[in-house]
Amino acid sequence: MLKKERQAYIIHQLDVHNKVLSSNLSGVMQVSEDTVRRDLQELSDEGKVIKVHGGALSRSFNFLYEKGNVVYAQQGKKIIAGKVAGMISPGMIVLTSGGTTIQEIAMALPTDLHATFITGSLPAALAYMQHPTVEVIVIGDRVSKHAKLTVGGDAVSRIGGIRADLCILGINAIDREHGVTDNDWEVVQVKKAMIKAARKVICVSISEKIDSCQPFQICGLQEIDTLVTELDPLDDKLSGYRDEGLEII
Template sequence: MLTSKRKAFLMDALRRDGQLVAKTLCAELAVSEDTIRRDLREMARDGLLVRVHGGALPLSPALGDFAARSLIAPSDKVAIGRAAARLVQPGQVVFIDGGTTSAQVVRHLPADLKATIVTHSPSIAVELVAHPNIEVIMLGGRLFRHSVVGVGAATIEAIGKVRADLYLMGVSSVHPKAGLSTGDFEEACVKRALCHAAAETIVLASPEKLATASPYQIVELGEIGGIVALASTAAALTAPYKKMGITVYPA
């Protein structure tokens, strides 16, 4: 089989099964494991999938920059943001991530809410200017323009000084086995620090992020308490998380 046809077969199998297992593919295609590994390495380099031990997983479509992500399923983000905003209680200290879905969270917070929002996103802080009863604490650091958030040692040090009640986390990917992941190493480090500094972490997950992976793991699923997902999300996509004891909040 020609390399191009073999890679097309692999992409079809990935879309159908949600994962690729190298040993199974070797037998199915009658080629060596080295050949499959080379194919997967080249496909990962071309941005078609994410390699994991023993095979590959679908690559998240939510790895574009801030402007590109704002065009992906905007109505889904509104619904998820509205549902997540209802989880913020008066008097809480809440970490709110950067990103297009997080922007919808703050837009749906009640006008009279009294709470403290801590964020490393200047765009989230600006959204909160119109909320006179919300104290806004901005975390410093180097601006990561791709996601319009602060990253680096200064950001992580500042996070370590806060003990939040809740962290509303935006991610690129959520997967039952690969956990939570994103496309930048430093951003993953910041999200991990936010998760560890909060009493509870709830993930904002539109359908295109479920059952996908990105290059850099944030935390495993055992470290989160809930996921906000569309009520219309296929049961097969949310069932693995419910089985793990993770609350799935419908949006």
Template structure:
């Protein structure tokens, strides 16, 4: 594989999953670890990503207030507009982090009266712009990679919440493998979020469909709503329409 092809592949993985591991790229591209390290450094030098220990992060994920760097922003805005229909006055909402959730917050009605718990400081800042929304940031260890709080203290706090709706982004969703992730701490965090919520909506651009990562969060049946930018009758959603979830 040519270097440009490797770089394009790496950037696609970054854009889809917000972060990549060097070890995963070595296996996926069948090249040496030194080659991947050089590739990542060249992409860093071009200003396309952030290099971190063991891999790399998306610039849009790391600098979420810069709309110009958000990958597939139009699709995420379309998803956000659909998701706002699930949110009503008086609800208790729990959110994860990520650029799709941030786009959702920006689409909320100005007069909405609700309580939002979130594990994302970036989401909390955006929510604070609404006069009638009570914002509760769940504190704990802060993940530099995922830009959310995590750990035992966070999971303990989540266990005390009874949310009407959980709004969660994802790195991968598969009709048979369900919701999956790459990192253990995020996997455990998402499980705790699901457990304390009556309903869960997964916000997912279509490029992340039919992908399974190494750690399972939950089966597809544990999700109440799947929200993509696609029409509900799109062929790409055929395998999801047979499952016990609502597609928006």
């Protein structure tokens, strides 16, 4: 097994299990523990893993430890989070609510990213707040208990006053015919406003939600620039959306 191969395998294991043991890896990859340790050392120097006595932990695991905040993520969400985190550059970003995926992205962000996140989602605000260098701005208004999000005319008009570089849009349903849809009217108003406020819109969704539809439309496909899922961009399920002109990642 080649060095690069081993290191890729280690990263993969960490993505899945959040931890690896030197002793374990040594057996699986058929190299000495010293070699495993050297691999871990290198990855640690590159900031890709957190080396600890006995093995290594994934970065997000360490993030939890450092900040004392916990989010339970499924594997798919982690993949999405990694993809999205790689697309974020310094600037002004509006965040819609979107369950744990949005929060998972916070943990995958480069630790030195200087960006401003604007959101009405309280869990998201708490998650991004943990990051050392990003700024968080909360949109105020009445809280929707269901969505844990501020909603209402005041929130919408506030968002209308923002010019953001990017909108990260967590969604509940998307299909080719109706575009992005949701079942909560108030949330829809907020998301609509956020899309308008941003130059570029990234749509974040677990593949389960693709090709499904709900009562209220948020926007058509043409208003979205990029679709991020946990699937391979070439997956058949996504080909129709690529045909519509969306960037698939």
